[in-house]
Amino acid sequence: MNWIYKGKCWKFGDNLGIDGDVMPLRFALERELDPAVLSPYLMAGVDPEFPNKVSPGDIIVAGKRFGQGNPHIQGFLGIVGHGLGLVAESIPRGSFRNAINAGLPFLTGCDGVTGDVETGDDLEINFETGEFVNLSRDITRQFQPLDSQLQAIIEAGGWHANLENRIAKLRSGESAMT
Amino acid sequence: MGKTITEKILSRVTGSDVSAGDIIYPEPELLTVHDWYVVNFDKALQELGVERLYNPDILVISTDHEPVAVSPQAAERQKLVREIVKKYGIKNFFDTGRGGHGHVFPVEMGFVKPGMFVEAYDVHVTNFGAVGALAIPVLIEITEVLACGSVWLRTPDTVRVNLTGALSPGTSIRDVAQKLICDLGAARVDYAVVEFGGPALASIDIAGRHILCNTPIEVGVKSALIEPDQSTLDYLAGRVDGPIELIASDPDAVFREVIDYDLDVMEPQVAVPPTPDCVVGVSEVAGRPVHHAFIGSCAAANLSDLQQAAAILRGHKIHPDVRFIITPGTQEIMAAAEDEGLLRLFAEAGAMITQPGCGPCAGGRIGGMANGETSINTGTRNDYGRLGAPDADIYLGSSATVMASAVAGKITDPREFLS
16 A cells, blocks of 8 residues: 555645535435545535545645544545545544544644645655655654554555455454454 | 553453553453344344354343334344344343343343453443443444454543542432533543542442443543442342452553542532533423423433432322333333332322333334423433434433422422422
8 A cells, every 4th residue: 555645735724524514414324435426525515626626645634623523434435535645633533433444544633734734735745654744845744653553454445344354364264453 | 650440451351561542452251232233233244244253152132222112113123133143143132021221231130340341332331330341332343343353442541530528418329420521521531431439439339330330421431430349349249150350540540630529519410402411400490391201211220210219209190291201221120119119109100111121212212202392301312303303302310300300290309309
């Protein structure tokens, strides 16, 4: 898996709601889990044109409490559907779990990161090591990467794919801890 | 460095040195799933090609959310659940009429021990903390636990609550528990385990400890547990096989916060719509007419709740404008209530008595509300729609407050009946 994302920055503020801002609530109620269905509606509540503007490898940089609200996974699957990465100042714990389970490469706990970027900046993020570079402004920062066991779930492609791997390992008699 | 009870339990079950923040794959020693998710997990396992559970012997399944099938669909689901239980060889199946509420009877029957690690498909499994177990809710990822034995957990840190003082007359632990989650607030305890101890703990029985461990989940804790003590040992004697070991946090354990909390909350407390942590003194809402009242749910499932209600009800009738439902937590509690003459008292006063389980609190499938009505009850939550109708107001209180209100036909301070 390629953990290094090189692309444009898309900057958002604090308290983006997972339902409404990031993804219309109806998809959570319909239990839609297909990234291809969800991705055309990403950020519909704050920028309906967003899905037409982004390219794979771009990075969403958000403020505090990204994905707040009832922990629904659909918004994160929408981000995965576009091949984007996420860097946030904080993510509430229910959404943190969903971001892992959606297989999304992300960094969280990145205090003050929204002060280091503007939309359109060229970024290079290593989600495996936590190295953050704003090429446009010559800013380099080192953030805490995710625990290696959580990176393993993302590398597998998210919760469901990781679960399939664990089941296969159990069948073949291997340890299936991750 | 010292460890909290939670860190000790998770260190033991993983065989490693676990501290708050660590990502681990702990295998539960007890797993519970209720009747509304059995068909779902079976479907998920079938899609994954899993035909055997990782450990069927630790699984307890209870028919508590809808024990009396009141629709053809419910009867079909119950039939499917029975077939699925047989298919996977699940021994500990407590069908309707057998156990009762799945957050209560496993404690009563000795499935739960101090220091045990439990996971469950349902948030209120935190009740098992009443005897010092660490019980963590897992939702759809329960499929992974069933298939592979574990799922990842970020080890929670702990907020220690030292209970002090004594209850003021006419109040109960339910009043304390409601006021506590209001006073703590969501931000202070988010993702923490709330660990109760302190000098006043000895005065609180196992029923009260169930309530203390039940309410904090409403403000986003990961779990809640009691530091087990002599009362725990006394309660479990004769219920649990084998040795029981007490467990406590080390003196130098690292807590997120240590809080002293006085049991004297001055007056009975009522949660007002729309969330359980919107709590006021009963005097602020007294006089509001009620149409619906019930005592039951995993937040008020024990015999002492029925006893507290009976002390208010004796010599009175349910108000003509109120329908009142009693849901004993378990078969054992229902039988004990019969022995004490409580069922007769409730029946003669005009109460409906339901099959043990969740009662109306499970979405109002039985004994729900109509739009425009007001209920006061001992359920776990008061979101709009919790008891069926979306436009119905739900207040939560102690068994005594609910009983007094059902008799008076309006929200009432139970101390008026006790003086």
